[in-house]
Amino acid sequence: MAQPEEAGVLRRDVTVWGSFMWGYADVGADIYTALGLVAGAAMGATPVAFAVAGIVYLLVGLAYTELASSYPVAGGGQYFTLRGLGDVWGFVCGAALLLDYTIDISLFAVSSSGYFNFFLPALGVHIQSFAVTIGPFVGVNLLWLAETLAIIGFLVAINYVGIRISSRINEVLGVVAIIGQVVIVVFGFVFAWDPHLVLLQIQFQFPTMHKFMYGSSLAIISFVGLESISQVSQETRRPATIVPRTSISLVLNVLIFALAFSVLGMGLLPWQVLGAHPGDPIAIVAQKIPIIGAIAAPMTALIGGVIVLISSNSGVMSASRLTYSMSTFHLLPEWFSAVHPRYHTPYRTIIVFSGVAVVQAILAFLTSQAMGTLANMYAFGATFGYLLVFVSLIVLRFKDPYTPRPYRMPFNIMLGRPEDGGQRVAFPVLAVIGFLGVGTILFEVILTHAIGRIAGPAWVLVMLLIYYIYRRRAGLPPWRALPRNWEQAQRETLRDAEEFELLAEYEAALADKAAREGQQA
Numbered sequence: 395m396a397q398p399e400e401a402g403v404l405r406r407d408v409t410v411w412g413s414f415m416w417g418y419a420d421v422g423a424d425i426y427t428a429l430g431l432v433a434g435a436a437m438g439a440t441p442v443a444f445a446v447a448g449i450v451y452l453l454v455g456l457a458y459t460e461l462a463s464s465y466p467v468a469g470g471g472q473y474f475t476l477r478g479l480g481d482v483w484g485f486v487c488g489a490a491l492l493l494d495y496t497i498d499i500s501l502f503a504v505s506s507s508g509y510f511n512f513f514l515p516a517l518g519v520h521i522q523s524f525a526v527t528i529g530p531f532v533g534v535n536l537l538w539l540a541e542t543l544a545i546i547g548f549l550v551a552i553n554y555v556g557i558r559i560s561s562r563i564n565e566v567l568g569v570v571a572i573i574g575q576v577v578i579v580v581f582g583f584v585f586a587w588d589p590h591l592v593l594l595q596i597q598f599q600f601p602t603m604h605k606f607m608y609g610s611s612l613a614i615i616s617f618v619g620l621e622s623i624s625q626v627s628q629e630t631r632r633p634a635t636i637v638p639r640t641s642i643s644l645v646l647n648v649l650i651f652a653l654a655f656s657v658l659g660m661g662l663l664p665w666q667v668l669g670a671h672p673g674d675p676i677a678i679v680a681q682k683i684p685i686i687g688a689i690a691a692p693m694t695a696l697i698g699g700v701i702v703l704i705s706s707n708s709g710v711m712s713a714s715r716l717t718y719s720m721s722t723f724h725l726l727p728e729w730f731s732a733v734h735p736r737y738h739t740p741y742r743t744i745i746v747f748s749g750v751a752v753v754q755a756i757l758a759f760l761t762s763q764a765m766g767t768l769a770n771m772y773a774f775g776a777t778f779g780y781l782l783v784f785v786s787l788i789v790l791r792f793k794d795p796y797t798p799r800p801y802r803m804p805f806n807i808m809l810g811r812p813e814d815g816g817q818r819v820a821f822p823v824l825a826v827i828g829f830l831g832v833g834t835i836l837f838e839v840i841l842t843h844a845i846g847r848i849a850g851p852a853w854v855l856v857m858l859l860i861y862y863i864y865r866r867r868a869g870l871p872p873w874r875a876l877p878r879n880w881e882q883a884q885r886e887t888l889r890d891a892e893e894f895e896l897l898a899e900y901e902a903a904l905a906d907k908a909a910r911e912g913q914q915a
Contacts, residue, residue, distance in 0.1 A: 424705065425652045426676050426698045427505040428615050429659055431769050434669030436609025438599025441592065443606065444656040447613035448649050450835055453828030454780050455645035456803045457787050459638050463800045465884075466633035466891050469719030470712070471783040476723060478786030478793065480875035482861075485725045487782040489857035492716055492747065493850065494775030498709030499546060499751035500758065501768040502702045507541035508673030508765070509699035513692065531760045539759045543752060545703060546710075550748045553710045554734070554741050571701035572647075578680050578694055579654045586683045587661040595660055608842035614835050615772050634893045638801035655679070672765050674698060709751070714743040724876060727864055770843050774850030777836040784829040788822060795819050796903040797884055798896040817907070 429440075436443035461474045469476070471491055476484025511521045524537035601609065655676065659668055662682045671678045676698050681691035718740035721730035734741040758764040787803070795817045806820035840847045865872040881904060888897040 424615055425648075425655050426509070426702050427502065427672075427765070427769070428613060428652075429655060429679075430668050430670075430672035430675035431615075431766065432609050432613045432656070433659070433665045433675070434672065435601070435605055435612055437601040437605065437665050437669075438595030438597070438660070439601055439606055440595075440609065440660055440665055440668070441653070441656045442596065443610040443613045444652055446610045447835070448653060450614065450828070450831040452645060452649060453824055453831055454783075455641060457780075457784055457825060457828055459641035459645075459801050460799055460803050461783070461787055461790075462641065463634050463637040464797050465887070466637065466893075467719065467887055468715040469723075470716060471779045471786075472716055472725075473719055473723075474790070475782045475786045476725070477880060478789040479782065481723075481725060482873055482875075483782060484723070485720065485861050486854060486858065487779050487786075488716060488720045488725060489854050489861075490775045490782075490850075491779040492713060492775070492857070493853045494772060494779065495709045495713035495716060496747055496751045496754060497768050497772045497775070499549070499706050499713065499748060500542070500755040501765065501772060502706035502709065503542045503545040503549075503751070504538070504755060504758070504764055504768065505673065506545055506699045506702040506706060507538055509677065509695045509702060510541070511538065512674050512677050512695035512699075528760075533762055534759055535764075538764075539756065542755050542759075545706060546748055546752055546755070549703075549707045549710045550744060553707070553714065553744050554739060555737055568701070568704060571697050571704075574693060574697035575651055575655075577686070578676070578683070578690060579651070579658060581686050581690070582658045582662065582679065582683050583654075585685055587658055589661060591664075592657060592661045595665055599665060604842060607838040611773050611777075611835055611838035611842060612769060614777065615769060633891050634798075634800040634888075634896055641801075672763075710744060710748055713747040713751075714740045717743040717747060723878075724865075724868070724870060725861065727868075767845060770845040771849050772846075773835070773839045774843065774846040775853075777832050777839055778850070778854075780832045781829065781836060784825050784832060787825050788829075791822060792819050794880070796900065796907060798899045798903075800896070817910075 432443055433440045458470075462470070465473060465477065467473050469488070472484055472488030475487035514521055521535065521538060525533045525535045528534050600606075659675065659679045662679055667678065668675050674695055677691050677695040680694035681687055683690050717726060717730050718733075720726045721728055721743075730743050730746070731740070732742050733739065754768065755764075758767045761767045790797075802820065803822045803824050805823045807823060808818055809821050810818040839850075843850075862872045870876065884900060885897065888894075888900060
């Protein structure tokens, strides 16, 4: 019976506020990067693109709230898919999300540097003056690249030392970011917003269907990052209680801010202006606000740089916890599951996959638009992984109806006949709708993302080859799931999380199951 390796234990150091800020650090920052990119594609329909992506995000958030509170284990979507669909699909989901996380590190490190570079002209420095030609590569910005690599190195160091320090940084900087966002949104709508400009742009500057599909698929990156809360659930105190609160709060918070900034921006500026500033779009919006505009722009640039920095930090954490989980379940070599004896962090995965992010950043800067190149691949990993998560949620409702679910997606249809000795199952209608929504976004990504539709599947195929080689060399079946005692694993998880009431409820459900099976025998 294959069990996770006891290579080390992740310490439960994350509080309720820390859990929220891990998610906010990843999701809340995305609008700072996405607004300019989406406006350049969706044109006058930018708010509509964000609304479409936001509806899908809401359903994804509800699914993750249920799964992360029911199975508070590092791994997130990969773990849920492993339990629901088996080893191969669990690995595929993990590989797709790992692509997302490594790009998260590199993309938001680039974006953070872009916001900090807002201040360079005041120092007499122009960022474009550092663009050089290296062989066939034109416009390689060496200063921006150096800043990006320095940020990644800094984040590796603080995550290596421990999640408590990393979480504290998120909590403090996140508060500053939220306050700044509220000030900009309130002042912008009260003193500067022009609803007629929004309507005129939607009416007369609506893009072609192809461009709208590209824009709405890019808009999904504003909502990528819910995985962070589930990734850190194994290090969260009382996760069954905390995760539903933090997840639902995060979903509403991010949805409101993303829609608010997109509508505000289109009511202050033509979409062309936003599209021309992919590096610091929110700072450009703040600059147009009267009364506070003179200080709002630099303040927003500073806040944008900070919040995008902590989003990159969240990517380091998530990539390391994801690969730690994959290693403990024999989807990757056990070498990755090593936990530092002093800091209790998966230090090897932190170093290796942050190194992958470094390579991605360097390659992106060899193209004409580094941020656009990274964003082009970003949506593929998220949507593909989320698709498998929705399937897994539905399957787990049938395969594992005994695990207590502190939160359950609403709108369910009860199936089964207990009088015949079966277990009643709540079929999740919203999960089916979410599956269709994410599937539509994935279709848009494949249709419109020239780089993502090639690099994304290629990444998954290369990772599958690594998986196959590892399993063959380890003497494990490559395409068949290993036998695992999931019931015992769930007992240990609830006991470790100190969720003793849920553990008692789980034991009672298993006892009822055993009694029914005994009667049938």
